[in-house]
Amino acid sequence: MTLQVDAIKKHGGDVDKMIGDAVLARFDGNDGGHRAVAAAREIQLEIAAGDYPRALGIGVHTGDVISGAIGPEDRRDFTVIGDAVNISARLCSLAAKHEIVVDAALGDPDFGPLETVKVKGRMQSVSIRRLCIAPPALT
Numbered sequence: 001m002t003l004q005v006d007a008i009k010k011h012g013g014d015v016d017k018m019i020g021d022a023v024l025a026r027f028d029g030n031d032g033g034h035r036a037v038a039a040a041r042e043i044q045l046e047i048a049a050g051d052y053p054r055a056l057g058i059g060v061h062t063g064d065v066i067s068g069a070i071g072p073e074d075r076r077d078f079t080v081i082g083d084a085v086n087i088s089a090r091l092c093s094l095a096a097k098h099e100i101v102v103d104a105a106l107g108d109p110d111f112g113p114l115e116t117v118k119v120k121g122r123m124q125s126v127s128i129r130r131l132c133i134a135p136p137a138l139t
Contacts, residue, residue, distance in 0.1 A: 003046055004043050005023070007039045008023070008025045010039070011035040011036070011039040013026065013027040013036060014027075016080055017079060021056075024079075024085070025039070026080055027039075033062035033105070033106045037100070040100045041100065041131075044099075045133055047098070047135075048135040055098050056095075056097065057092060057100075058095055058100045059090070059094065059100075059101045059102075060101070060106060061084055061087040061088040061102070061103045061126075062105070062106065063082070063083060063084030064082060065080040065081065065082040065084050066080065066082050067079075067080045083122075086121055086122075087122065090121070090126075091119075091126075094119075096132070098132050098133055098135070099133075100132075100133070101129075102128060102129055103127065104127035107128075107131070111129035111131045112131065113129070114128075114129060116128075
């Protein structure tokens with residue numbers, strides 16, 4: 001988790017919360033999506049180069065969110081909610097180990113071909129691209 005939090009901060013993101021073994025981060029501004037992808041790449045590269053017991057998949061999606069204090073007065077939490085948050089979580093679920101799954105607009109030439117997927121809770125399909133950053137093969 002420290003590796004992830006450090007990369008997110010380095011690229012100008014903010015860790016909204018940790019949910020089990022997942023991290024929800026937000027990157028504000030017009031270039032937020034690209035900074036999120038840069039952080040995701042750094043995380044996957046460091047994990048691929050290191051000796052970590054687990055691999056992870058990362059999902060990145062851009063869109064509008066509602067940000068603020070959410071919940072009743074006795075259980076209020078400052079967070080982000082909305083369709084973009086839900087789609088990000090779905091893309092994370094689609095990501096295999098060592099993989100970054102992004103909405104198609106964020107994929108650069110390193111990413112694979114355009115795919116169209118259905119995600120839970122949404123009637124419209126989502127266009128995505130994938131990038132795998134696997135560790136070097138053991139010899």
